[in-house]
Amino acid sequence: MIWESKCASCHGVFGESNEIFTPIAGGTTTDDIKTGKVASLADRKQPQRTTLMKVPTVSTLWDYIYRAMLWNAPRSLTPDDTYALVAFILSLGEIIPDDFVLSDANIADVQRKMPNRNGMTRNHGFWSVNGKPDVNGSSCMTNCVKFVQIGSTLPDFARNAHGNIAEQNRLYGPYRGSDSTKPPIAKLPGVIGRGSSSRC
Numbered sequence: 001m002i003w004e005s006k007c008a009s010c011h012g013v014f015g016e017s018n019e020i021f022t023p024i025a026g027g028t029t030t031d032d033i034k035t036g037k038v039a040s041l042a043d044r045k046q047p048q049r050t051t052l053m054k055v056p057t058v059s060t061l062w063d064y065i066y067r068a069m070l071w072n073a074p075r076s077l078t079p080d081d082t083y084a085l086v087a088f089i090l091s092l093g094e095i096i097p098d099d100f101v102l103s104d105a106n107i108a109d110v111q112r113k114m115p116n117r118n119g120m121t122r123n124h125g126f127w128s129v130n131g132k133p134d135v136n137g138s139s140c141m142t143n144c145v146k147f148v149q150i151g152s153t154l155p156d157f158a159r160n161a162h163g164n165i166a167e168q169n170r171l172y173g174p175y176r177g178s179d180s181t182k183p184p185i186a187k188l189p190g191v192i193g194r195g196s197s198s199r200c
């Protein structure tokens with residue numbers, strides 16, 4: 001019930017999401033639950049990487065949902081709501097049965113069934129100080145623009161890359177896509193309140 005009322009409008013009734021959000025469930029198998037490594041991450045047959053394909057630890061899922069969701073009202077879920085939502089997500093991936101009651105007492109047992117529990121690697125720039133960073137950028141040194149406005153409007157070339165976003169969103173819930181067949185609004189709304197930055 002919590003999922004349907006608070007999460008499904010953005011993430012789909014079965015965690016399938018829509019064109020904009022990546023799916024939460026899908027792409028994992030009973031074999032992955034045994035090996036702890038999601039095979040479809042390597043064979044690239046899945047169109048998108050789902051949360052359950054990637055996430056190695058249940059605690060990460062719990063913590064992320066508790067602190068960051070729901071998107072339009074973060075920190076509004078109780079710990080019990082969060083356990084229930086994590087259990088629901090894991091049941092969508094058939095990692096636990098759909099009547100399973102997840103709690104602090106059994107979360108460690110459930111961890112041993114996470115499909116990608118052995119898939120985490122620290123062998124990349126994000127972890128290793130001497131490694132290559134995941135992203136690279138360069139600073140403008142001459143003829144630089146005086147003022148850069150950062151906003152959430154897509155650049156022209158990307159604006160209609162996936163067709164009309166407004167038609168791909170569910171008609172209920174908090175999230176609305178803008179009509180991407182039309183040009184973007186000429187001016188971004190001003191930032192409300194001092195110190196609040198990237199609120200989209």
Ligand code: HEC
Binds near residue numbers: 008011061
């Ligand atoms: C208004 C739309 C919206 C609602 C409602 C919403 N989410 Fe999200 N959710 C998002 C967005 C946007 C992201 C991606 C955020 C990012 O990457 O910074 C996200 C990301 C997530 C992720 C991580 C996905 C990944 O693989 O990185 C999980 C898990 C999640 N949401 C669970 C929930 C749960 C549980 C609820 C209901 C309590 C919920 N969301 C409600 C928009 C929403």
